[in-house]
Amino acid sequence: MDKRKGSTHARSRGRVEGQSGHPGSSRRKGRPMTTGRGRNGRSGTRHAKKVNRARKRRNKILFVMIIILLIMILAAGAVFFKRYGSSNEEADKEQYYGIENSDDLALIINNEVVKKEESSAESSSDSSTDSVIPGKVFDGQYYVAYQVLRDKINSRFYWDANERVLLYTLPDGNVSVSENSSEYTAVNETKSEDYVILKTDGDIAYIALPFIQEYTNMEYSVEQEPNRAIITSKWGEIETAEVKKDTQVRYLGGVKSPILTEVKKSDKVTVLEDEDDWMKVATADGYVGYIKTKFLKNQKKEKTSRDFTEPVYSDMTEDHSINMAWHNVTNAAANNAVQQVLASTSGLTTIAPTWFSLADTEGNISSIADADYVNYAHTAGLEVWAVFRDFHGGTNSYDETYETLRYTSKRAKLEDQVVAAAVAAGVDGINLDFELISSKCGVHYVQLVRELSVKCHQNNLVFSVDNYVPQSYNSHYDLKEQGIVADYVVIMAYDEHTEGSYEAGSVASISYLQDGIEKTLKKVSADKVIAGIPFFTRLWFETAKSPEQLSEEAGTEAASYPNKVSSKALGMEEAAQSVVNAGATAQWDEKTQQNYAKWSADGGTYRIWLEDAQSLEAKLKVIQGNKLAGVAEWSLGREESSVWKLISQYVN
Known part of the structure; x- marks a missing residue:
């Protein structure tokens, strides 16, 4: 019994210790025991692990997504900053000012940075300015290129690149400076400075800033790093503003534009342009760029000025209105006709015979002046202003006039000769009529006008100049x-259509005169302006061009006109008679303010715009209405005798 009990106990113990809790099953060797209750316990554990693994996967995915999102946000921020954020990049100042070498001097003139390509070819007169550096530093002194000086500071300076001399014309004569010299001649007095006044680089002249200032209403200051001169030569009203807080001046309007310079709170700037969110400004030390509008305050207008006495040139204007008639004298014998051409005139104050002309390109003149002619005119109560021309003499081309005037010594020769001839003949004035002036000759011609004016006034001669x-x-x-x-400045308000025109038209329509006067009065005061009117017109003949003619002209300006035209100049009476002879009738043309006629004959069409008392009166009303100094007529002997009384009604 005890043995059975022991066996039973052993079996029971063995089941308890070795079995997994499921009746009839035996423990498998090496399999770990589990806690929990049966199958449900093991299933819950596996589920928990699965949940944990899923959670970890979700966390990893979420982490990756967060990282990607952060990267995207950072990338977007970088793009946004790149597009909209402020740049701290500094502008290349030497490039900004156009400085290429250590001795280059940047110029800021009247709040504009001058770049070398801005200088005009006309101002250089003889050469292109593409390679001209606006300013230079020589031996510690600051210099401005002649082209820039003429264009932007003082156009009265004149550089003769052939004879290597700089001139400045004063009311009583020239200031003259030779290259590489500290000495100069002011009219007849020799003076000197403690610096070289004029330096040259090839044909390019550079003039010292302090010398320029002696003859110019200007102020300047100089800054370094880079070398630059800030020049003011225009005075009047400007707009200024005060900087609210420390900020930057940028090359262009926009926060991405490079920084030119820093400005401090309370700095004063000149406002040049208002571009809403940005203002274009100029700083006192020569930077021209942009500041955000919100960083400026106290915008206001200010008047700027400087004490300076401008030279006053002699004035020999008359105390009466001018009624001048040109007398086209083609040879010495024609002087004998003066009594005849003056016989039917009345109201004239001045006669202008065409006596002087350029004889050659060396500065010599030809003259057919006649003292007896002058004496007769004076007896008739007239002044004589002898005409000096650059055509119908020894020279007759643009190139010949240019070749003469571009040399200072040649100009001086012709000036002295013409003044001497005028004084010898006893005339009262010189009327300059140079019509063959090319654009490259312009600066030399204007210098002739200055110099001849001074010499005329020194000899009590009235000086007038004819112009288109x-x-x-x-x-x-x-x-x-x-x-x-x-x-006096004379505007020749005729030759609207000339012998070389491609179409028929008026010699002097009313609008042509009005336009000429209006444009002239923008530059010259009315009391110095004389309006020229014609005593002639043109009879035009036109025929339709053949297909062959049109083909030959293809690609030329002439091809734009369907008719072939020719013309001849007629005096007033001869023109009126041509209409009568043709059996035509002239009718008033409101547009041109002239009587107009046309007729068919000789296989084509004749057209004519008449100059008569009616057309001249329309012109005289315009002249009187603008209160001009007077009238001039081209030319004596071609008028109807009745016009003199008419002219006297408007010019007195």
């Missing part, structure tokens, strides 16, 4: 300077 109606292509005649140094 102002157009963009003849601006080099410089009416403004003429109005300063000459006594």
Whole structure:
């Protein structure tokens, strides 16, 4: 019994110790025991592990997504900053100013940075300025290129690249400086400075800033790193503003534009342009760039000025209105006709015979002046202003006039000769009529006008200058300077259509006169302006061009006109008679303010715009309405006798 009990106990113990809790099963060797209750316990454990693994996977995915999101945010921020954020990049100042070498001097003139390509070819007169450096530093002194000086500071300086001399014309004569010299001649007095006044680099002249200032209403200051001169030569109203807080001046308007310089709170700047969020400004030390509008305050207008006495040129204008008639004298014998051409005139104050002309390109003149002619005119109560021309003499081309005037010694020779001839003949004035002036000759011609004006006034001669109606292509005649140094500026308000025109038209329509006067008065005061009117017109003949003619002209300006035209100049009476002879009738043309006629004959069409009392009166009303100094007529002997009384009604 005890044995059975022991066996039973052993079996029971063995089941308890070796079995897994499932009846009838036996413990498998090497399999670990589990806690929990049966199958459900093991399943819960596996589920928990699965949940843990899923959670870990989700966490990893979430982490990766967060990293990607952060990267995207950072990338977007970088793009946003790149596009909209402020740049701290500094501008290349030497490039900004156009400085290429250590001795280059940047110029900021009237709040504009001058770059070398800005200098005009006309101002250089003889050479291109593409390679001209605006400013230079020589031996510690600061210099400005002649082209820049003329264009932007003082156009009265004149450089003769052939004879290597710089001139400045004063009311009583020239200031003259030779290259590489500290000495100069002011009229007849020798003076000197403690620096070299004029340096040259090939044909390019550089003039010292302090010498320029002696003859110019300007101020300047100089800054380093880089070398630059800040020049003010225009005075009047400007707009200024105060900087609110420390900020930057940028090359262009926009936070990404490179920084030119820093400005401090309370700094004063000149406002040049308002571009809403940005202002274009100039700083006192020569930077021209942009500041955010919100960083400026106290914008206001200010008047700027400087004490300076401008030279005053002699004025020999008359105390009465001028009624001048040109007398086209073609040879010495024609002087004998003076009594005849004056016989039917009345109201004239001045007669202008065509006596002087350029004889050659060396500065010599030809003259057919006649003292007896002058004496007769004086007896008739007239002044004589002898005409000096650059055509119908020994020279007759643009190139010949240019070749003469571009040398100072040649100009001086012709000036002295013509003044001496005028004084010898006893005339009262010189009327300059140079019509063959090319754009490259412009600066030399204007210098002739200055110099001849001074010499005329020194010899008590009235000096007048003839001009075309102002157009963009003849601006080099410089009416403004003429109005300063000459006594009278004459506008030849005719030749609207000439012998070389491609179409028929008026010689002097009313609008042509009005336009000429209007443009001239923008440059010259009315009391110095004389309007020229014609005593002639043109009879035009036109025929349709053949297909062969049109083919030959293809690609030329002439091809734009369907008719072939020719013309001849007629005096007033001869023109009126041509209409009568043709059996035609002239009718008033409101547009041109002239009587107009046309007729068919000789296989084509004749057209004519008449100059008569009616057309001249329309012109005289315009002249009187603008209160001009007077009128001039081209030319004596071609008028109807009745016009003199009419002219006297408007010019007195």
